[in-house]
């Protein structure tokens with residue numbers, strides 16, 4: 582426990598332990614290693630529990646940040662995750678990839694005269710702690726409504742909607758075109774920044790709550806919207822993202838070695854081309870690469 586005589590503002594921001602540069606240069610594993618309970622409580626103790634928490638104003642989903650941090654200060658991690666779940670169903674993801682420096686942490690009062698409270702790291706800590714000790718608590722579900730909703734797309738948008746609806750008591754089925762759920766979280770964001778296992782674990786939590794997931798289901802091809810309604814769905818949420826590449830219609834763009842950004846990312850991340858030939862999908866590693874961005878040509 583933190584010595585109360587130590588002024589909160591005097592406690593330095595707890596640094597997130599990371600893989601050593603020489604080690605991480607040779608692997609694709611997550612760079613930050615994560616905090617332990619002791620350093621998380623110490624970091625949480627830096628929060629001065631503002632009466633008007635500016636951090637919450639900076640959070641797009643309005644998580645009760647001082648509320649969950651207070652629970653960490655008291656060592657009540659199950660209560661902390663329940664508090665976060667009230668507003669955010671993907672804390673392990675958001676704790677890793679939200680731009681906190683521009684949102685909650687960018688607004689933190691402690692940050693006006695020093696380093697802001699590490700809100701993102703604390704959110705990540707709570708989510709990881711809960712994942713390792715799954716069983717501890719579950720989000721509260723309302724009574725069943727008898728309504729059935731189809732969610733098309735399993736990116737963060739679809740997963741969040743599915744979670745909100747299942748907690749409101751509706752029956753939810755998520756239809757995903759790819760063979761794995763997660764959208765850009767798995768095909769766009771690299772493993773060293775957001776491990777796929779984290780995303781799949783959040784999806785598993787959603788399934789435990791009762792959401793059904795159907796992969797390899799391209800809505801509009803394997804099943805139409807009309808067919809979904811005819812199948813008894815009362816509502817359909819389209820969370821299909823913006824994954825279709827826009828080509829420039831220039832000569833040579835179909836040649837081998839020319840990729841759209843999405844194809845390159847999907848090969849590299851979802852299909853694990855960086856582990857070829859252990860995984861089947863190859864990707865071309867060029868020493869000279871041209872990146873075409875709309876009207877600009879950038880040489881890298």
Ligand SMILES: Cc1cc2nc3c(=O)[nH]c(=O)nc-3n(C[C@H](O)[C@H](O)[C@H](O)COP(=O)(O)OP(=O)(O)OC[C@H]3O[C@@H](n4cnc5c(N)ncnc54)[C@H](O)[C@@H]3O)c2cc1C
Pocket residue numbers: 678679680733734735736737738739756757758759762763764765766769770798799800801820821822823824846
């Ligand atoms: C390389 C990259 C890095 C990023 N890094 C960050 C970051 O660090 N932090 C951050 O906050 N944001 C980041 N973003 C942005 C963020 O990932 C997107 O804003 C977010 O994923 C959008 O979520 P979504 O659910 O709307 O769409 P998507 O994530 O695109 O998910 C849509 C899903 O719908 C599925 N789908 C599409 N059509 C159909 C269909 N007909 N039937 C069934 N399923 C279908 C797709 O397969 C996909 O799984 C990044 C984006 C990219 C590309």
Ligand code: SF4
Pocket residue numbers: 627628629630631634635636637646647650688689690691698700
């Ligand atoms: S603004 Fe900073 S110090 Fe104030 S409640 Fe939020 S996290 Fe705590």
